[in-house]
Amino acid sequence: MKSADFASRLADVAKTVDGVLMKLFADEALPGEILRPQRVVESMRYAALAGGKRLRPFLVIETARLFGKDGEGVLRTAAAIECVHCYSLVHDDLPAMDNDDLRRGQPTTHKKYDEATAILAGDALLTVAFDILADEPTSPDAATRIALVKSLARASGLGGMVGGQLLDLEAEGRFADGTPLPLTDTQILRLQSMKTGALLFAGVEMGAIIGGASAAEHEALGRYGRALGVAFQIADDLLDEESDAATMGKATGKDAAMGKGTLVRLWGKEAARKRLGELVEEAESALAGFGDKADVLREAARFVANRDR
Amino acid sequence: MKSADFASRLADVAKTVDGVLMKLFADEALPGEILRPQRVVESMRYAALAGGKRLRPFLVIETARLFGKDGEGVLRTAAAIECVHCYSLVHDDLPAMDNDDLRRGQPTTHKKYDEATAILAGDALLTVAFDILADEPTSPDAATRIALVKSLARASGLGGMVGGQLLDLEAEGRFADGTPLPLTDTQILRLQSMKTGALLFAGVEMGAIIGGASAAEHEALGRYGRALGVAFQIADDLLDEESDAATMGKATGKDAAMGKGTLVRLWGKEAARKRLGELVEEAESALAGFGDKADVLREAARFVANRDR
Numbered sequence: 001m002k003s004a005d006f007a008s009r010l011a012d013v014a015k016t017v018d019g020v021l022m023k024l025f026a027d028e029a030l031p032g033e034i035l036r037p038q039r040v041v042e043s044m045r046y047a048a049l050a051g052g053k054r055l056r057p058f059l060v061i062e063t064a065r066l067f068g069k070d071g072e073g074v075l076r077t078a079a080a081i082e083c084v085h086c087y088s089l090v091h092d093d094l095p096a097m098d099n100d101d102l103r104r105g106q107p108t109t110h111k112k113y114d115e116a117t118a119i120l121a122g123d124a125l126l127t128v129a130f131d132i133l134a135d136e137p138t139s140p141d142a143a144t145r146i147a148l149v150k151s152l153a154r155a156s157g158l159g160g161m162v163g164g165q166l167l168d169l170e171a172e173g174r175f176a177d178g179t180p181l182p183l184t185d186t187q188i189l190r191l192q193s194m195k196t197g198a199l200l201f202a203g204v205e206m207g208a209i210i211g212g213a214s215a216a217e218h219e220a221l222g223r224y225g226r227a228l229g230v231a232f233q234i235a236d237d238l239l240d241e242e243s244d245a246a247t248m249g250k251a252t253g254k255d256a257a258m259g260k261g262t263l264v265r266l267w268g269k270e271a272a273r274k275r276l277g278e279l280v281e282e283a284e285s286a287l288a289g290f291g292d293k294a295d296v297l298r299e300a301a302r303f304v305a306n307r308d309r
Numbered sequence: 310m311k312s313a314d315f316a317s318r319l320a321d322v323a324k325t326v327d328g329v330l331m332k333l334f335a336d337e338a339l340p341g342e343i344l345r346p347q348r349v350v351e352s353m354r355y356a357a358l359a360g361g362k363r364l365r366p367f368l369v370i371e372t373a374r375l376f377g378k379d380g381e382g383v384l385r386t387a388a389a390i391e392c393v394h395c396y397s398l399v400h401d402d403l404p405a406m407d408n409d410d411l412r413r414g415q416p417t418t419h420k421k422y423d424e425a426t427a428i429l430a431g432d433a434l435l436t437v438a439f440d441i442l443a444d445e446p447t448s449p450d451a452a453t454r455i456a457l458v459k460s461l462a463r464a465s466g467l468g469g470m471v472g473g474q475l476l477d478l479e480a481e482g483r484f485a486d487g488t489p490l491p492l493t494d495t496q497i498l499r500l501q502s503m504k505t506g507a508l509l510f511a512g513v514e515m516g517a518i519i520g521g522a523s524a525a526e527h528e529a530l531g532r533y534g535r536a537l538g539v540a541f542q543i544a545d546d547l548l549d550e551e552s553d554a555a556t557m558g559k560a561t562g563k564d565a566a567m568g569k570g571t572l573v574r575l576w577g578k579e580a581a582r583k584r585l586g587e588l589v590e591e592a593e594s595a596l597a598g599f600g601d602k603a604d605v606l607r608e609a610a611r612f613v614a615n616r617d618r
Contacts, residue, residue, distance in 0.1 A: 008522025032460075033468025039484065040467045040475050091432060096424035115405035116483065119428065120475050123400060123435065127466035130439045134459035145450040149458050150443035151341075157436035158349045166349050166429050194343045205540065239432045305388065 004301040013078075014054040015059055021048050022081045024132060037114075043121035043257060044128075047109045048086040056081045056203040057306070059228075062296045063207025073139045077148055077210050079204055080132040082227070085155050087125035088199075090118050092165060126156075139210065147209045157204035164195025172260060183261045189230065193264075194256050196236070197229025206229070216289075223286035223299065231279040231305045237262040241269070276305045315608040322370055322387075329388045330357050333441060348422075353437075356418045357395040364613070365390045365512040368537075371605045372516025372530060382448045382456035386457055386519050389441040390512055393465050396434035397508075399427050401474060435465075448519060456518045464511035473504025481569055490571045498539065501572075505545070508540025513537070525598075532595035533606065540588040540614045543581050546571040548617070550578070554613040585614045 025045050029036050057078030064074045093108040094115060101111050132138065133148045141303035154160060164269040168191060173179040183191070203223035207220050241264055264272045283301035287294040334354050338345050366387030373383045402409040402417040404423060410420050419427035441447065442457045463469060477500060482488040492500070513534035517527050550573055573581045592610035596603040 011606070028418045029468045030463065031471075032463040033466075034507065035472060035499060036468045037472045037475050037479070039479065045394055046465065048445050087432075091428055094428065096428060114484070117475070119400055119403065119405060120471050123396075123431075124467040124471045126432065126435055127462050127471060130458055131462035131466055134455050134462055142455045146443050146451045146458070149439055153436050153440035153443055154339065154341040157342075157440055158353065158433040159338045159345045162429050162433045162436060163342075163344060163346045166426070167344075169425055170346070170348065175423065190344060198343065249522050257466050 001295040001299045006296065006303060009296065010053065010055075010058055010303070013058045014052070015241070016075065017054045017057045017078055018049055020075045020248075021045075021082065021096065024076075024079055025049075030131075039117060039118060043109060043117050044115050044124055046112055047090045047118075047121050048083060051104045052082075052086075054078075054082060055232075055300075056085050057198060058300065059200065059203030059225070060207040060210070061298075063204050064211040066207075066290055066293055066297070067211030067213060069211045070139055074207075074210055076132050076135075077206050078131040079148065080138075080148070081152060081199065081206060083129040083132070084161075084197060085123045085154060087122040087129075087273060088156070088161055088165070090122040090125070094118060097165070097169065106111060110171055141268050144212075148206050151202050151205050151209060155198040155205075160194050160198035161196075163192075164191055164198065167191045168195055180260045185263055185266050188261060188263055188266070192231060192233040193226075194208045196233050197226065200229040200232055201225035210265065215281060220286050220289055224283050224301070227279045227283035227286065228304055230300050231276055231283065231301060234263055234276050234279070236307050237264040237305060238269065238272060241265075280305045312608065315321075315605065315612060318605065319362065319364075319367055319612070322367045323361070325384065325579065326366045326387055326391060327358055329384045330354075333385075333388055333437065334358075339440075348426060349429060349433055352418060352422050352426050353433055355421055356399045356427075356430050357392060357434060359415050360393075360413045361395075362616075363387075363391060363526060364541075364609075365394050365508060366535070367609065368509065368512030368606075369516040369519070372513050373520040375516075375599055375602050375606070376520030376522060378520045381446055383399050383516075383519055385441050386515050387443075388402065389438040389447075389457070390461060390508065390515060392434045392438040392441070393461060393470075394508060396431040396438075396472070397465070397470055399431040399434070403427060406474070406478070407545045407614065439574045446464065453519060457515050460511050460514050460518060464507040469503050469507035470505075473500055473502075474501045475506065475572075477504055489569045494572055497572055497575070499571060502535075502538060502541040505542050507536065509538040509541055510534035529595050529598055533592050533610070536588045536592040536595065537610050537613055540585055540610060543572055543585050543588070544614050546573040547578065547581060547585075550574075589614045 025041055025048070027041060032085070060078040060081060061074055064070065089103060090109045093103055094110055100108055102108065109121055129152060130149055133145055133152065138148070139145050156162065169175065171178070171181050171183055171191060173181060173225050195200060204221050208221045213221060240262070267275070280301050282288055284298045331354070334343060334350055334357070336350060369387040369390060369525050370383055373379065398412060399418045401407050402412055404420055409417055411417065418430055438461060439458055442454055442461065448454050448455070465471065478484065480492055482490060510531070513530050517530045522530065529592060576584070589610050593607045596606055
């Protein structure tokens with residue numbers, strides 16, 4: 001698959017996912033809800049519909065497609081993981097956390113609204129993710145829905161994404177004297193596998209769940225998802241060193257500015273790029289059993305490694 | 310059932326739920342988790358194990374007992390709803406929200422740790438609630454587990470608890486000029502049914518789900534849960550007017566101090582107490598079909614209405 005075709009496919013998915021999210025964030029309350037306050041719905045829309053590559057939904061959708069699965073259930077699953085991703089951005093941007101004013105070139109949610117609204121919008125996005133997965137239209141099969149809930153909860157909780165964000169703040173010395181802790185590359189890889197890798201992995205895993213993958217297929221896709229996650233973060237570190245705020249739509253060079261250890265700084269850029277190449281190969285070879293059908297996922301790994309934003 | 314017996318039963322449940330939570334917040338990572346950072350686990354324990362009546366877990370446990378159900382699945386369900394309750398307290402106490410320094414007579418989580426840790430501890434508590442419900446030991450039946458997830462998510466999200474907290478801040482004029490908005494009693498009742506009522510209702514509903522209630526039983530227990538929720542909040546408003554910080558273990562008189570509308574202020578104390586009595590009767594009569602078995606739940610309604618803290 002050509003990278004121009006891939007880019008247009010990614011853009012198509014982003015547009016589709018936006019439409020699904022808009023419908024899910026309707027003004028009307030669902031059965032069992034009492035009322036959806038306007039400010040909550042609007043801030044959720046602001047936080048979740050301000051662009052973004054929609055990479056996690058893309059992984060859900062393209063993994064499910066390996067098994068010939070598409071339609072409403074797959075799209076709802078894709079939307080649910082994006083809700084978790086977006087909540088994590090809203091909370092991470094808060095003044096008490098990373099204190100970022102810009103996200104995708106726009107004011108962060110607490111800048112656009114206020115901190116209280118941003119905290120609650122994040123809480124609501126996290127909660128609605130599980131509501132979406134638990135609701136019948138996601139799959140007629142309760143076992144499939146509960147497997148999706150478990151996959152998403154475990155990837156995003158204390159032993160995954162939330163834990164990773166805490167380790168990241170700890171690495172910055174935020175709970176001590178503010179001096180960054182010297183982490184080894186093993187520690188950095190683990191931190192990143194929690195903070196970013198776990199949710200990318202979950203995108204692939206949830207696609208495999210809703211696709212009805214066998215145990216062997218789950219295992220192969222798991223190897224793909226893990227390699228992709230590490231590649232994503234190394235590419236992110238390279239971008240943080242090399243890009244500027246105008247391209248990224250958010251602050252860059254922050255890691256270097258605070259003297260924080262990254263793989264790129266430990267290994268050097270050349271070695272980091274070499275490792276990135278190996279990871280793309282690992283990701284591609286994990287997909288060997290799926291033949292041509294998996295070309296989009298192969299291209300996704302290359303995209304993740306070589307993206308410029 | 311005598312109220313002394315009830316008090317000791319409530320205390321027993323609280324102790325049992327503490328034990329379940331301690332096990333769930335173990336240091337060891339579960340399969341699919343990468344690592345549980347010490348600071349996350351400790352702050353979760355701090356936030357969730359600092360006492361509390363454990364009323365929501367009690368409702369789960371005693372409702373399930375109506376159907377002869379007890380054991381690990383019921384206790385895990387009880388622990389899950391308490392995780393959501395505790396997360397909401399941690400986030401509501403944050404400086405950007407209610408800015409409270411004390412909770413149950415102890416420093417709030419952001420005072421004990423810091424704001425970033427408190428935000429993440431709350432996020433982790435919310436996420437782990439769904440992990441607990443989704444995991445096999447909660448019930449061998451996937452349909453039961455997914456019904457629990459849906460009940461909890463819908464009660465605690467944008468159209469329930471989170472939405473209610475936002476409406477509460479809005480009622481304080483927090484998103485405008487700081488002048489409290491004059492709410493009607495209908496508006497106050499709705500706000501409270503979201504902020505507090507929805508999760509109490511969910512405690513009863515989740516007990517009914519794991520107990521295997523029929524549609525008619527669900528309906529009757531729903532009426533009980535709703536009446537209990539309203540009674541809880543009127544009692545809370547009365548306590549806020551009449552009690553002091555030493556008894557409550559948290560700041561009191563805040564509503565009056567900021568000129569905020571409450572049912573007690575709109576109706577007067579006497580009318581509020583009268584309505585409380587009617588709600589207890591409503592709650593009790595909803596249980597008519599369950600006979601003596603439901604005496605604990607009847608006593609729970611009286612306890613909620615007459616508690617002194």
